[in-house]
Amino acid sequence: MKALVTGANKGIGFEIARQLGKRGYEILVGARDEIRGQKAVSDLTAEGITASFIKIDLNDFTTLHEAADRVGTLDLLVNNAGIPGNIATHRGQKDMFKSAFDYTTDDLRQTVEVNFFGTHELIKSLLSNLTEDAKILNVTIPISGNQYWQPLAYLTSKAAQNSMTMVFGNEFIKTGSKRQIFGVMPGAVATDLNGMPESDYVKSPVAAAALITSFLFDGKNHNAHIVNYTGVDVTNYEAELSQNK
Numbered sequence: 001m002k003a004l005v006t007g008a009n010k011g012i013g014f015e016i017a018r019q020l021g022k023r024g025y026e027i028l029v030g031a032r033d034e035i036r037g038q039k040a041v042s043d044l045t046a047e048g049i050t051a052s053f054i055k056i057d058l059n060d061f062t063t064l065h066e067a068a069d070r071v072g073t074l075d076l077l078v079n080n081a082g083i084p085g086n087i088a089t090h091r092g093q094k095d096m097f098k099s100a101f102d103y104t105t106d107d108l109r110q111t112v113e114v115n116f117f118g119t120h121e122l123i124k125s126l127l128s129n130l131t132e133d134a135k136i137l138n139v140t141i142p143i144s145g146n147q148y149w150q151p152l153a154y155l156t157s158k159a160a161q162n163s164m165t166m167v168f169g170n171e172f173i174k175t176g177s178k179r180q181i182f183g184v185m186p187g188a189v190a191t192d193l194n195g196m197p198e199s200d201y202v203k204s205p206v207a208a209a210a211l212i213t214s215f216l217f218d219g220k221n222h223n224a225h226i227v228n229y230t231g232v233d234v235t236n237y238e239a240e241l242s243q244n245k
């Protein structure tokens, strides 16, 4: 079994790679920087995991197309790489309290480029590499925030990604494919993305990766769903429309 994990050089992605590797997966460490990627490869190899580096830069589609030529057959693709967008304010570089009105269109564009367009291009590029019953897991967030946490660029880019997840999943159903694509929302995690420390409300990357990967091995079909960290499975918002084929 072979898994490609994007953004696997650190944070949640590294832990997902490590935990999948411990389950016996051969790991392709997707990273945009070769030195950081190779460091993760040696850390995984030191734990007895079979791992190798593959350059994945979601801002550079050439790397995505080259990866498709190189990775061979994949049983699992974890789209983990992502950015929070420009959350800098006068209060600090990682200010999740930034007003939604302070984002520029360029902030939105740069975030969508990575979290949505890059992820979309990678999935499309790798479709022919995926086994008949392969799974694609997207690490994601809800489509809306709350008055204390509403990073507009991040939320909107992941909302687009979540829509793609559901729509691609529906395509798998319509075409009789056994493949699955689904999103998992781990809740807040202490990583470089937000600079938050671990707390009662903020998970460690180890706990987050255990939660995220649990949905790969729970025996359920999550295709076309977005699964919340509590296990709530969001599917079709207008289920009655499914009756009108």
Ligand SMILES: NC(=O)c1ccc[n+]([C@@H]2O[C@H](COP(=O)([O-])OP(=O)(O)OC[C@H]3O[C@@H](n4cnc5c(N)ncnc54)[C@H](OP(=O)(O)O)[C@@H]3O)[C@@H](O)[C@H]2O)c1
Binding pocket: 006, 007, 008, 009, 010, 011, 012, 013, 031, 032, 033, 036, 056, 057, 058, 059, 079, 080, 081, 082, 083, 114, 139, 140, 141, 185, 186, 187, 188, 189, 190, 191, 192, 193, 194
């Ligand atoms: N932390 C949270 O609270 C939280 C909650 C829910 C969902 N998530 C999601 O979890 C995923 C991982 O985030 P994290 O918290 O682990 O953050 P992180 O520690 O900042 O890791 C982000 C990873 O994405 C990579 N990346 C960024 N831009 C990229 C690009 N253009 N091309 C390829 N790789 C790129 C980074 O590579 P470099 O090292 O080269 O920058 C890094 O490996 C993200 O999709 C995030 O939205 C996080």
